[in-house]
Structures are given as C-alpha cells and as structure tokens.
Amino acid sequence: xxLIEVMKRFPDQDACIxxxxxxxxxxxxxxxxxxxxDVYKRIHETETGRIGRWxxxxxKATFKVTAGTVFHGTKIALQKWFLAISLMLNAKKSxxxxxxxxxxxxxxxxxWSMMHKIRxxxxxxxxVLLEGIIEADETYIGGKPRKRNKKExxxxxxxxxGTNKDAIxxxxxxxxxxxxxxxxxxxxxxxxxxxxxxxxxxxxxxxTDEFRSYQRVGKEMKHRVINHQxxxxxxxxxxxxxxGFWSLLKRAWYGQHHHYKTAYTPLYxxxxxxxxxxxxxxxxxxxxxxxxxxxx
Numbered sequence: 001x002x003l004i005e006v007m008k009r010f011p012d013q014d015a016c017i018x019x020x021x022x023x024x025x026x027x028x029x030x031x032x033x034x035x036x037x038d039v040y041k042r043i044h045e046t047e048t049g050r051i052g053r054w055x056x057x058x059x060k061a062t063f064k065v066t067a068g069t070v071f072h073g074t075k076i077a078l079q080k081w082f083l084a085i086s087l088m089l090n091a092k093k094s095x096x097x098x099x100x101x102x103x104x105x106x107x108x109x110x111x112w113s114m115m116h117k118i119r120x121x122x123x124x125x126x127x128v129l130l131e132g133i134i135e136a137d138e139t140y141i142g143g144k145p146r147k148r149n150k151k152e153x154x155x156x157x158x159x160x161x162g163t164n165k166d167a168i169x170x171x172x173x174x175x176x177x178x179x180x181x182x183x184x185x186x187x188x189x190x191x192x193x194x195x196x197x198x199x200x201x202x203x204x205x206x207x208t209d210e211f212r213s214y215q216r217v218g219k220e221m222k223h224r225v226i227n228h229q230x231x232x233x234x235x236x237x238x239x240x241x242x243x244g245f246w247s248l249l250k251r252a253w254y255g256q257h258h259h260y261k262t263a264y265t266p267l268y269x270x271x272x273x274x275x276x277x278x279x280x281x282x283x284x285x286x287x288x289x290x291x292x293x294x295x296x
Contacts, residue, residue: 001285006079006086016078017051020065024293031056032067032295051078070121070292076114080104082289084114089275089284094252094268116267121292123270128277130173131200135207135242136214138186140165141253141265166265168249171198172242177277180245182265188216195221207239245276 001009010016021029030037036058053062066072071081083104088095097112104111142165169191170180179198183190191213195201205222208214210229217223224237232238249272253260260268278284 001086001283002090003083003086006082006285010079010082013051013077013079016082017065019289020069020071020078020293023290024065024069029054029065031059031061032063033061034059068295070117076106076110080106081114082285084111085118085288086285088115088118088271089288091256092275093248094256094271096256099256116264119267119271121288122274123267125291126179126270126273128177128179128198129200130171130176130179130198131203132176132205133174133207133236134195134199134204135172135174135239136170136191136195136217137209137239137242137246138167138169138183138211139246139249140167141250142166166262168246168265168269169194170242170245171195172245174241178242178245178273180249180269180273182262182269186211186213188213192217192220207237209239245272248272248276 010019028037029039029041031039031054034056036056038057039054040057042053042055042062051064051066053064055062066074071078074081084100087100087103095115097115098108100106100115101108101111106114167183167186168180169183169186170178171194172178181194183194195206195217199206199221201221205224206214206217207224207226208217210225210227214223214225226232226234226237226239233240249269252268252272257268278287281287
C-alpha cells in the first residue's frame with residue numbers, strides 16, 4: 001500500500017483506532033487480561049488524539065486496543081505509525097531513521113525506535129519451512145577499512161571469513177521464501193541444525209558452494225556443489241538466488257544504514273527477509289497490521 005492510499009484509508013486517529021479494533025476484535029471486544037467480553041468503551045478525547053480506553057466489568061482492568069501490540073504505549077499518532085510501516089515495506093533496500101524522521105516530522109531517535117519495533121514484529125514472523133531446490137550460503141556484513149593514502153602502502157582488503165564482520169547464514173527456496181540469521185558458528189554441525197529447522201530435508205535438494213562445512217549436510221540430504229573457483233553456474237546448479245538476496249541486504253547496509261551494531265543485526269536481517277518473503281503480496285501492509293494485532 002502506498003502513502004496516498006494510507007492517507008485516504010486512515011485520514012485521522014479515529015479511523016486508525018477503528019481499523020485496529022475491527023482487526024483485533026471483529027466487532028466483539030474482549031479484555032486482554034481475563035478474556036471477558038463484558039467490556040465497555042470510554043469516550044476517548046479525539047481533540048487530543050488519545051487512544052480510547054476500555055473498562056472490563058469482570059476484572060475491573062482498563063485497556064486499549066493497542067495493548068500488547070507493536071503500538072503498545074505509543075504517544076505517536078497511529079497515522080504516523082501506519083505511514084512508517086508503509087514506507088518500510090515499500091523500501092526495497094531499506095530506509096534510514098533520518099529519512100523517516102524527515103518524512104514524518106519526528107525526532108530521529110523516535111523514528112529509530114519505531115523502526116526497530118516494526119523490525120522486531122517482522123522477526124516474529126520469520127519461522128518458515130522450505131522445500132524443493134534450496135540454496136544455502138553465508139555472507140558477511142560490515143564496513144571496509146579505509147584505504148591508505150599512498151598507493152604503495154595499500155594492502156589488499158580482506159573479505160569474508162577471517163574478518164571481524166558479522167556472519168549471516170541464509171537459505172532460500174527457488175521461487176519462494178528466504179530465512180537468514182546472524183551466527184557465530186559456521187561449523188558443519190551448526191549449519192546442519194539450521195537446515196533441519198527450516199527445510200523439509202527428505203523433499204529437498206541443497207545447492208551450495210564448495211565451503212567445507214556443507215559436506216556434513218551432504219550426508220543427510222541431496223546435495224550438489226558449484227565450485228566458484230571454476231564457474232558460477234552449471235546447469236541448474238548455482239547459488240545465484242541467495243546471492244541476489246545478499247545484494248539487497250548489503251545495499252541496505254552501504255546505501256542506507258552505513259553501520260549498525262551487531263546487537264541490532266538480527267533485526268535488520270529480519271526486515272530484509274520479511275520484505276523478500278512477501279515481495280509479491282499486494283496486501284502486505286494489511287497482512288502486517290493483522291498479524292501484529294494477534295497476541296501469542
């Protein structure tokens with residue numbers, strides 16, 4: 001959904017609240033504390049933009065439609081939240097918090113916090129099960145060291161394994177979804193455990209490069225290897241699909257964020273996975289809102 005449609009569908013705070021109530025309760029509100037449907041709504045103050053509270057007759061608690069959701073406790077207008085979600089979902093190579101702050105007239109730290117809450121919500125939807133032709137690969141996220149001034153003093157920039165960059169392992173189903181995560185363990189045992197969690201191994205065939213750790217996986221499922229020292233494609237044996245996903249993740253790093261701490265890397269990876277997995281879904285905005293209102 002683009003920004004114009006968001007503005008049309010949700011022109012004010014009341015429209016946003018009504019939509020969340022319909023999505024969460026479908027016309028029959030219930031208390032999130034005790035589950036009672038014996039509740040009634042207070043008249044909220046539309047002039048101040050506050051989200052109206054509900055009262056429960058059973059446990060005497062008060063609550064809002066946003067309780068326990070990504071919008072919990074927010075003081076930011078819900079329309080700005082909806083716009084932020086739309087902007088992030090439509091940004092193929094991600095969006096910086098500075099850009100969002102400018103677009104929505106927010107403080108940069110506020111925009112950054114909002115975006116991380118949205119990414120955390122995306123991360124909870126990352127449990128996918130892949131089958132068919134699966135490509136596996138690893139990549140490394142991090143800045144390159146600055147080159148020295150004199151040409152004769154410059155040393156080759158080391159890339160990939162052996163650096164202190166963040167290691168990301170990923171799996172992608174051709175024509176399907178992707179799953180990726182930050183890891184500090186690229187041993188055969190760890191990779192096999194990761195694949196077992198996310199792949200129907202008996203119904204799949206794995207494509208990888210010549211990295212030795214994948215040899216352990218070859219004992220458990222069909223496994224074909226492309227030697228990148230010799231060629232990048234051999235018929236249908238290649239890892240170009242997962243390489244395409246890595247390019248999106250790295251473009252977000254170099255072009256938008258430039259740097260983020262390892263502690264936050266899983267959230268940025270989750271964002272990239274979520275947008276890739278629902279790239280063909282024209283209603284991904286509604287999907288995100290609906291799923292964010294379902295409490296687990």
